[in-house]
Amino acid sequence: MNFTGRDILSTEDLSREDILQILKVSARMEKLVRAKRIAPLLADRLVAVIFLEPSTRTRLSFETAIQRLGARPVTVADPKSSSAAKGESLTDTARTVEGYVDCIVIRQPETGGARRVADAVAVPVINGGDGSGQHPTQALLDLYTIVKERGSLEGLTVAMVGDLKYGRTVHSLSYALAPFSPKYVYCSPTELAMPEAVTRDVRARGIPVEETTDIRAALARADIVYMTRIQRERFEDPAQYERLKGSYILNRKLVEQGKAGLTVMHPLPRVDEIAEEVDALPGAAYFRQAHNGVFLRMALLAMVLGKA
């Protein structure tokens, strides 16, 4: 399980042991940062942060991870100013940048794009999200958050609520948590149900799956609720959207009716799918979840650069 030189492209490439090792290193990174703010394991390294699709949260999280490791980021944050805008191929951009840095973090809109970049260059590549495809560091920070909030990944009942059709994070989480004996409750409007392919894959691995349109039913049994946003533009009929959206908003009353100690997660940014009154509850883990991303990304960077 040596990660040196490996690419981090998809959680599907990672074994149960890989995942547990990554989470262990993340915990070590968190301890180092809390003790000394900077853990200069990569003091002589440069990391390219190439974001050809906007995502401030993920970009800042990676740059923070790089800086807290003592390394130095070289950043493209604005897709319009990039060479891609002059017609250059993604792999040509990557082959240029690999001569500048020791590792490439890339976010771009084509599914499979990160893998093509990894195939084209010699330095390790970390996928920061490729279109509707993989976003492995989000899935891993979700797991890291679950360990921290619940003490373990094993045997949890997770309700996923909202837009399960287009919500990339709930697909990834469904797969990433699968090796740890979970139960899933998928709760969404019929129009935005979890894709058949995901449900089938998950059931084939022996995981009990319940589907419902009723958030109360979902919360009744859940240890964790993972909220996602329902976007107006997913509905052909705007009236349908207006009728439904209120049914998938998590408020304080709903949390208090759920199982004691319910953990509330969300990939952020939220708009109004979690009422602000929930923020003060002890189980409201979504900002801690965002903060955990830094430690997880520090772990991955240190591991692929052979310095964990």
Added chain:
Amino acid sequence: MNFTGRDILSTEDLSREDILQILKVSARMEKLVRAKRIAPLLADRLVAVIFLEPSTRTRLSFETAIQRLGARPVTVADPKSSSAAKGESLTDTARTVEGYVDCIVIRQPETGGARRVADAVAVPVINGGDGSGQHPTQALLDLYTIVKERGSLEGLTVAMVGDLKYGRTVHSLSYALAPFSPKYVYCSPTELAMPEAVTRDVRARGIPVEETTDIRAALARADIVYMTRIQRERFEDPAQYERLKGSYILNRKLVEQGKAGLTVMHPLPRVDEIAEEVDALPGAAYFRQAHNGVFLRMALLAMVLGKA
């Protein structure tokens, strides 16, 4: 007067003693930078620089201050690529970012926005300008410039010229200098006169205020002239703008007709309200004023992070 952990949101929060201490630390920072370029007081700290409104000058000044302190900036420079563009609230953005960094510098367009951010997070917040509201680091660097150019803040006659109605800097300066026994000459077209509220407040503190439309009269008595730009879009009648704008342009002849040793200040960027021929005069302080911002911002960062 311990600044550790304090937010810097408005000059109105600062006492006379606070201001003098900040200026003293700024002078120490300037000395350190002139001697050794880097004063690594914050070598293990990260500072978020979140600019949701464009302002290259202020952003670069803060990033320079962060770098000269040995700290590491994590930057959002492009409002369009931010999470705010996805509908996230300002406080949610701040609560995410506070988990990444040790201090937040924020510029954004809502009056009072910086205070809402400060209320939402535990790390210290420095207001980098909030819409038409406060821009405290500009007011403080103006004071630091006055001390350096004139030797003291006490008893100076300051002419403020141009757009006094919408010019945020002249409002702030009017309040910030008030504890130091100044006299003010407000010189503007009638349409762009200093707001009644400011004039009343200032007079209530016993400060003599003269109002005029004649720049020659203003300069006759001034130790310092603080120029601001008159913008075409402030006038309903474009002909009115064309008729007036030439009357508020500072040239060499006007400076030479003023009091000997006149200090010329401007928050920059200028367009044509100060003729380039003025740049070479010894009293032309506006570029030095911009440079002073780095030392002032270093002082604030070091102070709120407990390392001054």
Added chain:
Amino acid sequence: MNFTGRDILSTEDLSREDILQILKVSARMEKLVRAKRIAPLLADRLVAVIFLEPSTRTRLSFETAIQRLGARPVTVADPKSSSAAKGESLTDTARTVEGYVDCIVIRQPETGGARRVADAVAVPVINGGDGSGQHPTQALLDLYTIVKERGSLEGLTVAMVGDLKYGRTVHSLSYALAPFSPKYVYCSPTELAMPEAVTRDVRARGIPVEETTDIRAALARADIVYMTRIQRERFEDPAQYERLKGSYILNRKLVEQGKAGLTVMHPLPRVDEIAEEVDALPGAAYFRQAHNGVFLRMALLAMVLGKA
């Protein structure tokens, strides 16, 4: 030949000895980076990277050079967010920034703009490209690449192919290589021939120049082929573009018909003027060429800051 404090504005300012010294220092920088990744010669310096025109490749290359020298970049990457957008003159922007940093790298669209900046400020200025004018670091990295690929700059036959009329890099290369006894073959459609002024200057220095529209003829004699892109928008008649463009695409067969050991260069980004099948050939030097830019820019930064 002391470079301390010098501006790097144009290759025409550089003597043969200057160029050879720069290439020597570049080689030393490359050795240091390959041995230890970071060569912290400028550990206490700040460098402004002001890009008022988009160019990710050049910007990242400069930022990488700055970081590998242990220095700290302060960057403007987005022209629209700059003070220039508020009507500020280029020299006012520069006079502000010179108070922040120890060196300014600037790219902007006006021919001669970098020189005006250098005249306005006291810190050394490096031209990162000014409109259709000079781009000296590109020309120098081309020379550094030639030395590395061919062992020497002396006595080489260089075919320049494609858009020789608007292609800034081939003009610069024609001048920069001139002191080293080259032969040139200029190969382009008639509409995009090398400007008369360049051809005349080069011939006046005793350099043999051949002009052709036939890429096969050009390759037959060349040690090096320098490809450039033919842009559709250069042609009044789109049909003319369609008819011609295929004639100036370098593929594997053409390379194999050329002289043994042919070196293929390109300033990048390429679109389709070099077939991807060429990338794997040993003489395909264009990605190495891009990577060389980092060492060359490290050399210039260290030299003008007196630390080479």
